[in-house]
Amino acid sequence: MNETDLHFDVAVVGLGKTGLSCVRYLSKQGLNIAVTDSRDEPPELTNLKSEFDSVPVYLGEISSEALLASDQIILSPGVSLENKSVKQVIEAGIPVFGDIELFCQQAKAPIIAISGSNGKSTVTTLVAEMTHNAGLKTCVGGNLGTPALELLDEPVPDVYVLELSSFQLETTFSLNAHASVVLNVSPDHMDRYETLNDYINAKNKIYYGQGLMVINGDDDIVKAMNEDSRRCITFTLSKPEGNNFGVIKEGDEAFLCQGNVKIINQKELAIKGEHNIANALAAMALASSLNVPFEIMVDVLKSFKGLEHRCQLVKTINNVSWYNDSKATNVGACIASIKGLCELGSIILIAGGDSKGADLSSLTLAVKQHVKNVLLMGVDADKLAKTIGSVVACEFVPDMDAAVSKANQIAAPGDLVLLAPACASLDMYKNYQERGDMFVKAVNALEAC
Structure with a gap:
């Protein structure tokens, strides 16, 4: 079939959890579906091939050809409306909407x-x-x-x-x-x-x-x-x-x-x-x-004691409390975490990762008021240090094990060690859950020593 002969009732852009749910839903409507993803191996590719082996899949880049050959586009939330292929179909008058x-x-x-x-x-x-x-x-x-x-x-x-x-x-x-x-x-x-x-x-x-x-x-x-x-x-x-x-x-x-x-x-x-x-x-x-x-x-x-990775008390060791708030992936969440726990003791903060282009300056006041040490890691550690380094002692660490080890060395009885990164995790981890799990694992290893 020539590309000019392509026609799909609907194209699903993005093959993660949401994208696969869209394919399942649309297939029940008897529609002719195509799937495209910018990744060579999107996370739900194996499941798609197992359940819908006849659905054509375009990988490595979002296929403009498949999109332009479709009557409508279902866009996964991880794909921006500013993507060049998506903008093409919008300009062509093809409807674009999401699973919600x-x-x-x-x-x-x-x-x-x-x-x-x-x-x-x-x-x-x-x-x-x-x-x-x-x-x-x-x-x-x-x-x-x-x-x-x-x-x-x-x-x-x-x-x-x-x-x-x-x-x-x-x-x-x-x-x-x-x-x-x-x-x-x-x-x-x-x-x-x-x-x-x-x-x-x-x-x-x-x-x-x-x-x-x-x-x-x-x-x-x-x-x-x-x-x-x-x-x-x-x-x-x-x-x-x-x-x-x-x-x-x-x-x-x-x-x-x-x-x-x-x-x-x-x-x-x-x-x-x-x-x-x-x-x-x-x-x-x-x-x-x-x-x-x-x-x-x-x-x-x-x-209700809360969800994992959200101000989660991991344990208290030698009167030092360890809190996992790996879900604090932006400055606002980090500030909320600091303010929410500051009355319980002095805070040693573990932060850093990918700041996603955010202005970090609003973090300064909360850190100045409530944090006694900061351990920084990840791609934007330098950016954080330049923002808060004038109001608190900062130290760079290469990974989570090193961060927990250093925090354990400097913590005094009554202190809190708080993982609230103010940044996304994808520079070092698969997701914030993996980052939090690594923190919990490192904290548990302290007690085993």
Whole structure:
């Protein structure tokens, strides 16, 4: 067949977990599919060939020929709309959208949609546990766990709880969530977005439609997304106004509340840190939109100890506590982690990796106030040192084992050693999970010595 004879109903761009879920979904519709990926060996290639050996695959670069021969394009979230082949098909008038758009067109139950620079997975998990424990059939996925399209294989639930990244939202147009939230916004993925406003605009798409807007009253960027004509509820770390969610302080005690109604004492939260108080408030606001009783919320908040690689206490050795927050892949997450743990002791910070083009300067104040030593590794270690080196003692280390060994040498009883890299992991590791696992392994080896 000549290339001029090519024709596909749809081309899927990107063969990761999401891309394969798209192929599975589209094949059930009886469509003629092509797949293309810039990698020679994308992660789901073996599974694709096993399940769909007749689907043509174009590897090594995103195939303009396959895309231009297709009626529509399904773009995986890891592929930018600015890719030259993708821009070609957009200019040619070929529709381009993502898996979340396909999901929204078919979903038959209310959607709780959660985005933000930090805290998405924690809030998604909290909301899903609250709705499930309240007796609602709950399907959870999206950017966390199960790809959204695979949720459509399940019986129709009472509610879908979706974590959505800015990348997924870029190619989503039909979302009309029952309730949605942007938890916070700090500069992230600036290697993909030309400006911070481009990133903000992608996040803002989660509020499209007519559902309840849950707004972080402490984040000026998120507050600016509020629409006066829409139903809105806010959450804040201060005393709330009206029937919103917030914190009431009484002497040394602090209570998470809705309006003047106290729901849970802050000390009873199983997850620690100021940022997790905000996460708990956001989860309660979202769950309240489905009439989840407060007692159910409280039970979840008392028992949920957090997700791996997110402010995870690995163990305490010789009165030094070791925390794994490998998921802190941007400056905002690192600052939140430092502020959330600083009251527990002096911090030795392990940081570094790929900063993704971000401005690191906002890290300086938190480090100056709460960190006594920083151990730096990865491709942007020098960049971090130039940013914070004037306010804290910094030392370069070649890898995680060396970082943990050095931290163990300089830590005093009562200190915390915190892995909160403020950077992505891909310069040294397969993903943030592998980076966190290497930290945990190195910490466990200390106790064995």
